[in-house]
Amino acid sequence: MHINLLAWRGYRYGKxxxxxxxxxxxxxxxxxxxxxxPPNGGTWQGYVLGTVGALLILWLSVLGIRKRRYNSNLGTVQGWTSAHVYLGGVLLLVATLHSAAQLGWNVHTLAYALMCMVIVSGFYGLYVYLHVPGRLAGNNAGKDREAWLEELAALDEHIREVVESCDAELQSMALSALELSRLGGSLTQQLSARDHSRILLPNQSKAVSNAEQAVMIHSLSQRIPKARKQSEAAVLNQLLALFGRRQVILNLLRRDIQLRGFLKIWLLLHIPLTIALLVALVIHIFTVFIYW
Known part of the structure; x- marks a missing residue:
């Protein structure tokens, strides 16, 4: 994918x-x-560079519209995206030369700063779209998120059935481990992929951390050698295997959420920053032609 995107038509837009x-x-x-x-944005060369930069910004902003017009004959989405990457990069040079690095606390510098942030967020978006899909495919091992969620639900139901034959203390622990498991959460929690699952232990009123299902798995492993009957040991071993599988699936789902978050978060920055840049650009142009 990344070869086709960046090397599209023999690096046409790179050239x-x-x-x-x-x-x-x-x-x-x-x-x-x-x-x-001295060189500055007020010379005729500066005006030409500024005009080129403004046209580039406007054209680059159109990509989001083009990507959603599947019946358009104005080139392929892949070609437009390739051009977006290369021309977005050269925009930084054009705008810097236009300003001649004469920056200050004004709307002109604001427009330049917003442009830099848009470009940086765009390069971040390029990176995640080139690398994250492959990691998602590897993480999901041939299944999609819905399939893993279905297996998790089936696993939880199986645990509820098996634990019915156990003592009340273990039942309470196992059911609380199921109910207090956590996926997703805030944006920070999603991107960190940290496990905030909890469990309610016997004779305690407050739940404690059960990250990686570790407390539940440890408790089961401690009970197995103390089992008085073979049937009891068999049930405990079955629960241990079920919670071990549950640990694997939960970790996989958290990683899936994290990777998808990396794909989405740049849009939360890129699009609002682009809109702010367009507004600042209009103010910049208006100010130049009215007051300069």
Whole structure:
């Protein structure tokens, strides 16, 4: 996928971005070293660079619309995305040359800063879309999330059936381990993939951590050698195997949630930042032409 995206049509847009970058450098250098008029965004070269940068920003913003128009004849989504990556990268050079690195506490610098944040978030999005899908496929081992959730539900039901033959203390522990297991949660919890599962132990009013189902698994492993009957040991071994399998599935699902979160979080930044950039760009252009 990443080869097709970045090397689309023989690196067509990579070459275009390189040419545009070189032309921008030449144009910037043509401003000369006149002390009275040093390179800045107010020269005709600066205006040209600014116009190119503004047009690039507007064009790059259109990609989100193009991706959702499946019947459009204006090129392929893959081609547009390849162009988006390369031209988004060269935009940083064009905008920097336009500003001549003359930054201050004003709306012009705000527009530049927002543009940098949009580009950085875009490169993050590129990275996760090139690497995370493969990790998702490897993590899920040929199944989708729904299939794993179905197996988890079936496993929990099996545990409830098996634990009915155990003493009340173990029943209480096992059922609380099922009920107090946690998946998802806040965005921070999803991205960290930390296990916040808990369990209620006998003679305690407050639940304690049961991360990785460790407390439940440890309790079962401690009970097995103390079993008085072979049938009791068999049930405990069965529960141990079930909770061990449950641990594996829960970890897999947390990793799935984490990876999908990495895929989505950049959009929570990229799209709002893009909208803010467009607003700042309009204000920047209006201010330049009205007050300068």
């Amino acid at each position: 275009l971005a390189l040419i545009l970058g070189l032309l921008s450098i030449v144009l910037y250098a043509s401003q000369g070293g006149d002390a009275a008029q």
